[in-house]
Amino acid sequence: MKISSVIAMAAVLLALVGVALFGPNTAINFLVTALIVALAAQGWNLLGGYCGQFSFGHAAFFGTGAYVTAILQSRYGVNAWIGCGCGILAGAAIGTLIGWLSFRAGLRGSYFALITLAFAEVLRIAANAAPITGGGTGLLLKLDMRAANFQFASRGTFCLIVLACVLAVLALTTWIARTKRGAEFAAVRENEDAARALGIDVLVTKLRAMALSGAITAAAGCLYTQYFLYLDSNIAYGSWISVESLLAVIVGGIATPAGPIIGALALHALGEATRLLAGRITGIDLVLFGLILVAATAFAPKGLAGLWNAAQSRRSPRA
Numbered sequence: 001m002k003i004s005s006v007i008a009m010a011a012v013l014l015a016l017v018g019v020a021l022f023g024p025n026t027a028i029n030f031l032v033t034a035l036i037v038a039l040a041a042q043g044w045n046l047l048g049g050y051c052g053q054f055s056f057g058h059a060a061f062f063g064t065g066a067y068v069t070a071i072l073q074s075r076y077g078v079n080a081w082i083g084c085g086c087g088i089l090a091g092a093a094i095g096t097l098i099g100w101l102s103f104r105a106g107l108r109g110s111y112f113a114l115i116t117l118a119f120a121e122v123l124r125i126a127a128n129a130a131p132i133t134g135g136g137t138g139l140l141l142k143l144d145m146r147a148a149n150f151q152f153a154s155r156g157t158f159c160l161i162v163l164a165c166v167l168a169v170l171a172l173t174t175w176i177a178r179t180k181r182g183a184e185f186a187a188v189r190e191n192e193d194a195a196r197a198l199g200i201d202v203l204v205t206k207l208r209a210m211a212l213s214g215a216i217t218a219a220a221g222c223l224y225t226q227y228f229l230y231l232d233s234n235i236a237y238g239s240w241i242s243v244e245s246l247l248a249v250i251v252g253g254i255a256t257p258a259g260p261i262i263g264a265l266a267l268h269a270l271g272e273a274t275r276l277l278a279g280r281i282t283g284i285d286l287v288l289f290g291l292i293l294v295a296a297t298a299f300a301p302k303g304l305a306g307l308w309n310a311a312q313s314r315r316s317p318r319a
Helices: 003-022 025-050 061-075 080-104 109-129 155-177 182-191 192-197 202-228 240-253 260-279 284-299 303-315
Strands: none
Touching: 003 025, 003 080, 003 109, 003 155, 003 182, 025 155, 025 182, 025 240, 025 260, 061 080, 061 109, 061 155, 061 202, 080 109, 080 202, 109 155, 109 240, 155 202, 182 192, 182 202, 240 260, 240 284, 260 284, 260 303
């Protein structure tokens, strides 16, 4: 990694820590929400970017993690830290189950993307009707500002925890990309038949990617529940998280370790800026947001990370 890239990453990290420690509550709320989306986007990137299995239904993992930790705390009095751990495991389990059912049936490409969307919608309908999830009313967690209960009086403390989770997944993704597992993911992404001919167990490789992606995205759901202390089916299994995690990767740079983080922060900053610039005209912010997003994807197909790498390549001395 080039020195300029290291300096840029360190500057961004210091800025994020500074906002978490000294920023106003509005800035911290913005940063927490953006980082939760970035964490979910990292889960999508591992599956869609590195392994080539595009998903439209990552809300299934996000909502499962969120509901498991919320139900365990509100219904059974389980400690929040343990509940979050169970939520992450549940996300990995539901990812493995959906992957096994889909890949055993031979679903690929758009068929796989649509089946993940269908699973997320089925879970949303079930959660909206099940008594244990609170139905349409949802679940409200008890306010108990203690670290032992994974609640903090300072929002900045929670923001630092979310940032640490994002950085941990960044390190994990970078490590995986340089290992044998990462090479197997890339082989499956490029050509499944060729990967199978090389002796790679394609089914097991894709299931590993599904389990890891499900666990990471479920962790984002757990953090969302702990921060906002309320959950219903439209939040947990709504299409918003699937769309935002997908767009964050596309805007930031698909199959790049830092792409989901860059994309999530850029998208949320862009959303806030368009809302401020649009004034009081209803819906104009969404129109401006859509136009800017289309322009970004058209002129930067490799995302913001790709633009940065291209700029660094032009600046480097040539022989």
